Amino acid sequence: MRKGLKRFGGALRRVATVGVTAALALGMAVTGPVSAIAEEVAGGTVTTKDGVTLSKTATWDDEVADQANVELSIGSTESKDKVAVMFVLDKSTSQGMRDEAAKMLDYLKGKSNTDIIYNVVIFSGTATSTGWQNIADDATLDATKANFVNGDTTSGTNMDAGIEEAISQMKSLPADYADAESYLVTLSDGITYVWTGDDGQVKCVPVQGLHDEDKVESAAQNQVDTWDMMYDYGVGIEQVYGTFEQFLSAVPGKMNTTESDGHVQNYYGENSKANPISTYIYDAEKQALVQKKYACGPEFAMYESATGYASLVQQFDHAYAYAVPELDSNGNDNLSNWNGPSGFPWGQELMTYLASLSDNGAENSYYSNADADKLFAGIQDQILYEIESGTVTDVIGNDFDLAGLDTIKMSVGSTELKGTVDEAAGTVTFGDKGEYVVSYTKAEDGTETLTWKIGAPVESANGVKLSYALNLANKSTVPGTYPVDTNEKATLTYESTGGDRGEGTFPVPELSYTVDALDPAITGGFVAKKELVDSDGNELDLKDGQFKFQVKDAEGSVIDEATNDAEGNIRFKKDMTFNDAGDYTYTISEVNDGQEGITYDTDDVTVTVHVADTDDDGDLDATWSYADDDMTFTNVSTAKATVPSTSTSNNGNLPKTSDPTSLVGAGVALVGGLGASAAGLVLRRRNK
Known part of the structure; x- marks a missing residue:
């Protein structure tokens, strides 16, 4: 992780955003609180191709500074999941299949987290339906289970009639179930040979x-x-x-x-x-000419069924179509109806095509009557459960650190589970049987990862949720608004209730914080000291403006010039403004203007200005210091010596270097606009 060098200070504001982008100046890390100005939520919800609902959100904590609360969930967060289930059954569907369909409805009725309506369409030469019924209506459900077959069957097999009835029933779907998760289950051997015309006649x-x-x-x-x-x-x-x-x-x-x-x-x-x-x-x-010119009844029936089904499945979130054979006299699958010498293979071909338009796919289009319980158990699990099991890998964003294992919480539906923290192992275990385990790892490069193993089925309307807290680790010092992703990537690999494996990627929540600009620090000009001595080191008198000096910035550019006065004081007049916290380095040097008999001091005086919001009041303060506490330039005169000055009166000017006891106080007095912040200056004469 990047670590901070200096605190910029000032007020920091935070807001939550999605998809924020900004081109901002180079930032430095900040310490200190970040205060929220809005309780907004970043993140969102996605659905995998298998219909698994994945959600991930993040918000800034209202009470803990610099902390974000992250939540990710699998499955619906609603208290009840609305579901609409429709069966389209061939009259030839075995009693065993119908019994298992009835058992599925009975099982769904017992799930308190779902609000289910159902509709059973059964076709023979014509088609009838139960209409939309609420599974909680015991009387209607009992009648449906007991008579899970069309009581008014007619001669002929008209799959088109069943599909048209299903389409008609979808038009009467109750309004409060318009957004319900919808399921279509179609079972038939596909051997259809009549259809319903535009006039409603078979x-x-x-x-x-x-x-x-x-x-x-x-x-x-x-x-x-x-x-x-x-x-x-x-x-x-x-x-x-x-x-x-x-x-x-x-x-x-x-x-x-x-x-x-x-x-x-x-x-x-x-x-x-x-x-x-x-x-x-x-x-x-x-015969070939007749085959090329005309279509027989089964061709009409298959075409109408296939095109009608293609329209019907568009009205459902999930659809399953299975080729199920009739039973023979011994109660076994009568496969000869499809592949026997006198069979109709096109029946199975039709159902395979319908399956290709459905969730189960052409490769899973056939089901034996002996496996009726498995067929409906699989469909019921699809309705009730998001996944059978899975693993979430959540890589924490570079700008954040996990706040602690004790911040990791988990719930199933509205029930929070008790977690057992193992700091040594870096794990938190949830569930009576340890069905859920969250592991924390930190790689050598600083990457932090949470791995959430889910060892129990996740119900669609009783989803699982994991939450944890993150500390903002890298904050800029430069004014502006900065987007920060709470995680690099979070993925779920899972086994579906149907046994298939899948993968989904959670949304990446993006929060943001704002750094406000601080009031700049303004200082007076630098000061230094000048002395002139003879070759024996005796101090000589100076003249006003006798020697010239320059201040240069870190790039070597001259930013100010001054001369000494008769008392050896050097005062630069240029005020300096600092808008950003940091350390700034300058040099003071003497200009060699070639005066005869003068050996010039060639050493530079280094001045460092430290700028910071030292008292957290939103204003920058500046203090400067001299390298080795040295601020004096000494020139040597090789001309005939003059009588050394014996004056002890300074007339309010800086003291001579021969009076070290008063130099510090005078140096502080020359700081100008710095005030009390310059009181730490210690000035002393360089040894020559």
């Missing part, structure tokens, strides 16, 4: 298979098998279009042609199989 596309001479061999169908009639069994999107994105780009043209040619029908209408698309079972060339 639509389908009938397809028939022709034999030779356009004879019908396969009667018109309007359900999932229409895909097989168009492309064959076991064929997926990848084989027909390449990628799902390419499918979304290519299929709209085919859909337009199919509709304009009158092949789209109302699924629940009397003529749902009228005007079917004709495919050619034994004529590959004709």
Whole structure:
């Protein structure tokens, strides 16, 4: 750390700022108090890509001078976290999955730090929803858990209807939950083949298979098998279009042609199989032309579902889409619906694409019914917890020092935890089981670091907070306002509730303090003494103006000139002003003007002026001193000796050097404007 050389003094003001920049003069360290003029907060809040809330702030202490209080937190600081959860479930979703979803709602209900509403949308050929319900409403929650399935299921699988219902329900989200953290959970095997048209009717596309001479061999169908009639069994999107994105780009043209040619029908209408698309079972060339021109029902349904879901997820903070297979007769995952010889691989492809638009991602799109408890436990943890565990590394700023381990405090929600300080180890431990440990280290270069290990899950609405005090170590002496960062960098590395690892960076709080200018010190001119002796050392009389002298500053520039009087006094008339505290050095020298028979004194007299606010009154004071207490110039005359002066009368002038008892008092009298601050001057004659 940089250490101070001199105190500049005066009043220092402090304010908190964010992003303050200034080009200021070179500063020197200050000792003494810094008084606050405003209680402002520096810092802010950020959210990681995983939704982890990180906050860091700093304020100047109102009572302890030069001390800043820093707080950093993980998780929401609100007393209750508002949450909105929506489920979009396929009617084919297993009872086991629905049971686990119900258990999740039951668990969330027991968390007092959350204010949760939920909505369950279930789709078959059509879709229904529970509407937005408060989880605290026992009667409604019990009914939802007991009937976690659409009681009025209809034939067909219409994911588009479920998505459209979800979009509609988001429009009726209660106003006081408009800013709630929102979650969307979509579960389906993706095997959808009807959709909802602009007129609100459920639509389908009938397809028939022709034999030779356009004879019908396969009667018109309007359900999932229409895909097989168009492309064959076991064929997926990848084989027909390449990628799902390419499918979304290519299929709209085919859909337009199919509709304009009158092949789209109302699924629940009397003529749902009228005007079917004709495919050619034994004529590959004709069949290829049909495939290129028309879209079957599953293609319509997948397109509407994919584009609708892309719109729906934009309305949620977090979304999860999972491909969940139906159960077979033995209660196991019926994977053959996707990858069997007569399966529909495009169902899983659709869900994988929806997952790619969601938080879980395409690589985590599949979930077995056997792992239903893990699926919902993971989602419930995402809702309730910010992180599973983590470590905060907080590097303290260069302008600050930690005020002490005993200033480190921690709380969970509104509850402050008791800390155990180990000075020898440099640690503070919190929690009944030592779940939280803060370690302090100081490197050889002076860098101070706090490492906060978090060994327990952090609840979203019951966040953890760490606070500590810092002492301002480096303060400028030059008037101006100075921004100071409380830390160089603070980062959180963590494991999320889903098992992933992440990292986030806290904001850097920037405080500032102001140094006010002090009133300058003004001094009278320097004084010195002149004597003339013969070659035997006998003192000779002087004449007014006989010899000339100069004062030079530290750069060697002449700043004042004077001559001696007949009594040997040298008085410089230039007053000097000092605006800044410090030590200033000057030299007094005699000018050799070549007088005949005179050997000039070539030694310089060094004067040091010390400027400081010695009494802390906001005014600078100046005192000067002579090197070796020497202020006399002595010239030697080689001319014929004259009778030495025997005068003892000084007529109010400086005493001769032969009267050492009175020299100090006279030297003090010549200080002029310095007053009592010059009383320490000790003047004596140099030995020649």
